[in-house]
Amino acid sequence: MQFALEVYQTAWSYYGGQSQSLELSTEESGEHMKDDVIDGSVEEDGEDFVQSSMVLAKRLLFLAYCELDGGQVASARQRLVQCISIANTLFYSSIITTYNQSIKSILNDAYMELMLSMEEIESDKPLARHVANLAIANGNCCGWVDPMQRPGYMASTSSNSIQLTTVPVCSVEQRPMWCNELELNYNQILEEYYNTMTMNQWMDVGCGRRGSGHDDHSVVEGQGWKEYVLFGTGTLDCEDDAPFTKKLLRQHVPDAVTLAQQGGGEVIFSRLSPRMHIKPHCGPTNLRWTAHLGLVIPKSKSEDCRIRVGNDWVSWSAGKILLFDDSFEHEVRNDTDEERVVLLIRLWHPELTSTGLASQLVQEAIAKKEESIQKRYNPPA
Numbered sequence: 001m002q003f004a005l006e007v008y009q010t011a012w013s014y015y016g017g018q019s020q021s022l023e024l025s026t027e028e029s030g031e032h033m034k035d036d037v038i039d040g041s042v043e044e045d046g047e048d049f050v051q052s053s054m055v056l057a058k059r060l061l062f063l064a065y066c067e068l069d070g071g072q073v074a075s076a077r078q079r080l081v082q083c084i085s086i087a088n089t090l091f092y093s094s095i096i097t098t099y100n101q102s103i104k105s106i107l108n109d110a111y112m113e114l115m116l117s118m119e120e121i122e123s124d125k126p127l128a129r130h131v132a133n134l135a136i137a138n139g140n141c142c143g144w145v146d147p148m149q150r151p152g153y154m155a156s157t158s159s160n161s162i163q164l165t166t167v168p169v170c171s172v173e174q175r176p177m178w179c180n181e182l183e184l185n186y187n188q189i190l191e192e193y194y195n196t197m198t199m200n201q202w203m204d205v206g207c208g209r210r211g212s213g214h215d216d217h218s219v220v221e222g223q224g225w226k227e228y229v230l231f232g233t234g235t236l237d238c239e240d241d242a243p244f245t246k247k248l249l250r251q252h253v254p255d256a257v258t259l260a261q262q263g264g265g266e267v268i269f270s271r272l273s274p275r276m277h278i279k280p281h282c283g284p285t286n287l288r289w290t291a292h293l294g295l296v297i298p299k300s301k302s303e304d305c306r307i308r309v310g311n312d313w314v315s316w317s318a319g320k321i322l323l324f325d326d327s328f329e330h331e332v333r334n335d336t337d338e339e340r341v342v343l344l345i346r347l348w349h350p351e352l353t354s355t356g357l358a359s360q361l362v363q364e365a366i367a368k369k370e371e372s373i374q375k376r377y378n379p380p381a
Contacts, residue, residue: 050090050099053086053089054090054099054102054106055380056086057087057103058106058380059380060082060083060086061079061083061106061109061110061113061380062375062376062379062380063076063079064079064083064113065113065375065376066376067079068113068117069376073117076117077114080110080113080114081114083106084107084110084111084114087103087107088107088138091103091107091139104139104141107138107139107141108141108142109372109375111132111134111135111138111141111142112152114131115132115135115142119281119282120218125280125329129150132144132147132150133147142154143155145166146166148168148310148311148329149166149310149329151284151285151327152284153285153368153369154286154327155285155361155365164286164351164352165349165350166325168312168324168328169309169310169312169314169322169324169325170289170323170324170325174323175321175323178253179321179323181248182248182293182321182343183293183319183320185244185248186293186295187319188244188245189242189245189248189293190295192243192244192245193242193269193341193343196241199228199236199241201228201236202226202227202271203226204223204225204226205225205270206218206220206225219280219281220276220277220278220279221277222273222276224273224275224276225271225272225273225276225278226270226271226273227266227268227269227344228268228269229268230246230268231249231257231260231261231267232260232263232265232266232267232268233263249267255348255353255358256345256347256348264288264346267345268344269295269341269342270341270343271339271340271341272332272339272341274336274338274339275336275337276332276334277331277332277334278331278332278333281330281331282326282328282329283327285327286327287349287352287358287361287365288347289323289324289325289326289348289349289350290323290324290325290344290345290346290347291321291322291323292307292322292323292324292343292344292345293321293342293343293345294316294317294318294319294342295318295341296338296341297316297340298336298338299338300336300337300338303315304333304335304336305334305335305336305338305340306332306333307322307324307330307331307332308329308331308333309325309328309329310328310329316340322342325349
């Protein structure tokens with residue numbers, strides 16, 4: 001047992017707050033940890049060591065849950081790294097086969113919690129990417145394949161022989177046909193946006209008045225990001241606010257309307273005030289994409305009002321659709337003295353609607369979410 005904890009001492013430098021730890025490559029750190037944990041200690045201690053280590057790893061993970069929920073982030077991170085070290089000790093042992101699935105589950109949960117603990121603090125964002133890199137090197141834990149795409153739930157379609165396309169920003173050639181319909185009707189949509197400005201139904205993003213997006217307030221400071229809900233929780237129970245836009249969406253993007261009505265997304269007019277910055281963050285899942293139809297775009301230089309998705313910075317154009325995968329890390333900067341307004345649409349990943357897998361994977365996501373909640377309230381034996 002002491003051996004597993006000694007591995008933690010080596011591993012902690014890769015996850016701690018020391019900036020130089022980020023200079024170690026994923027390959028180096030992964031191989032270094034792997035070499036440490038397969039030097040024969042597991043084989044020497046046998047079944048008792050395995051069972052005791054499994055119990056210890058599970059308890060460390062549960063304690064980390066408790067500390068994270070109680071705001072003791074630094075201590076929780078140490079326990080998570082200990083947990084990962086112990087699980088790796090077992091995972092890389094050539095004689096362990098019976099417990100492989102349980103070990104992988106522990107690694108997935110520990111890597112996820114460690115990454116999320118760093119996601120909340122902007123200065124820790126490089127560490128969040130580094131943890132994702134290590135998880136990927138450690139057998140594609142959490143389902144991630146790119147450290148810039150690290151949602152809380154990464155859809156796994158391997159059992160269905162389907163690999164969802166992972167592209168940060170969709171090219172014009174890849175866009176579905178309905179994008180053309182919305183662009184052709186830009187002027188009417190813009191007019192209805194101006195009509196909603198006279199209504200007292202605008203709200204601050206993340207204010208808690210609707211079910212989805214209630215954590216969005218954490219990625220922006222102040223009250224400069226506002227929304228008007230067309231479809232989704234928080235919408236008006238009427239058709240008079242934007243009848244043309246709603247009819248157009250029902251006719252040409254019905255999946256987006258259905259997704260919003262089921263609580264999995266929203267269709268909104270989104271206003272970002274001058275000099276506002278939406279901090280880097282990842283969407284909750286790769287099951288859906290996001291579309292922006294530019295409505296009111298600042299007339300300043302394009303680099304003064306733009307969005308980064310993954311490693312790519314792009315700008316909006318009035319009357320044009322920008323389609324991207326928001327499970328990639330993204331941020332928005334409006335460094336102008338004008339508002340930026342878009343029609344924001346959440347929609348299924350296009351390959352899910354063409355294969356009919358959307359419903360199945362959504363149920364899987366809901367089940368995994370419920371399972372992750374229960375783990376926080378049920379201590380291991």
